[in-house]
Amino acid sequence: MPTPDKQLSAEQSRQVAETIREEIARRRISRQSLAEQAKLSLSTLEKALGGRRPFTLATTVRLEQALGVSLRKAEAAPAVASSVNGDIAPDHLGAYSHRAVTWLEGAYITLRPSFGDNDAIYAYRTEIAWDPAASSLVFREGERTDANYTQFGEVAVPNQSGFIYLVTNRHGQHRLITVSRPTILGEMYGILTTLLAGRGSLLTPIAAPIAYLPARMIAAPTLGRISAGDPNYAVYRAHLKRTVDEPFAMFLPGS
Structure with missing residues (x-):
């Protein structure tokens, strides 16, 4: 007991x-x-x-x-999610093997537009690692200034689409990040779809570009809300701009 x-x-x-x-x-x-x-x-x-x-x-x-x-x-x-297949992820995540996705594991600087300031960028860390209990890759965010909204969840890597999905599911409430496979330097670019917290209990669906940079790419990363005076602002802005310029993701104009 x-x-x-x-x-x-x-x-x-x-x-x-x-x-x-x-x-x-x-x-x-x-x-x-x-x-x-x-x-x-x-x-x-x-x-x-x-x-x-x-x-x-x-x-x-x-x-x-x-x-x-x-x-x-x-x-x-974890017991429910554990797989009898050892190092093979469940079918709903793409049935990938651990060996096949080791190149995704590591620490990333995560960038997205600030939801509270149109000219600012929000930056934080994301760790992607293999979870033996879940028999899949999992992700966990960290060093967010808004710690109450820190996300964690599963990583799906299906062969069919060629994209990677970071999925948060808490009691049926989802947040989804869809990103490209890493470039030759390891960056991943895509779209974040989540809920924007407003006044009181007001929540509004929102989508934004997002970029994951291998932590080794930024010698002295700055985290939190990054404004134009920050030494990393221009680099961060260029990566977010690349998301839609190449394009890794498209945002259609509203009607």
Whole structure:
């Protein structure tokens, strides 16, 4: 039997935090209100949701009772997703072998237009790696200034289209990134389709160009919202422009 103060793993804590944030947004309640219902201090809840402290079993149980939902159901996901084929990805991801996609693994500087400033660029890191439990490539974003919107998910590499798909699926809510296969230097370009968070609970579908640059390409990368005064701004802007200039992706004018 686990002890009440047992700490959840980093992955379990991340999944619990993700579910809690979704429940808070869906119910339109404050973190203060949730902390009071769960008989926790707001500081404890904030640190756990921010990744600065792992969730304990006792804290998780209190939050489950307050929300009336299971927060640990995601722990079973790796077992469900694991493949009996060893190093072969599931059919719905393209049935690729680990050996066939090792060239995709690594750290990337990810670029897209800033949704809050038309002249700025938003930059963050993305890691792509093989997950033995899921028997597929997975991706995880990091070093985002808007940490609450950090994404992670599966990578599909089907032979038919020649494109790569980074798919986030949280309780049926999807975010999809479609990018080209890497160029000779390793860059990938394509389209991001996601939801733009507005005031209150307002969400609006949005699409934008996106570029992945191997981290080794940028000697001193700058992350976050990048404006014209940043030393990397011109390089970042050129890569985003390349997405539509070559074109790796097309954006049709609205009617």
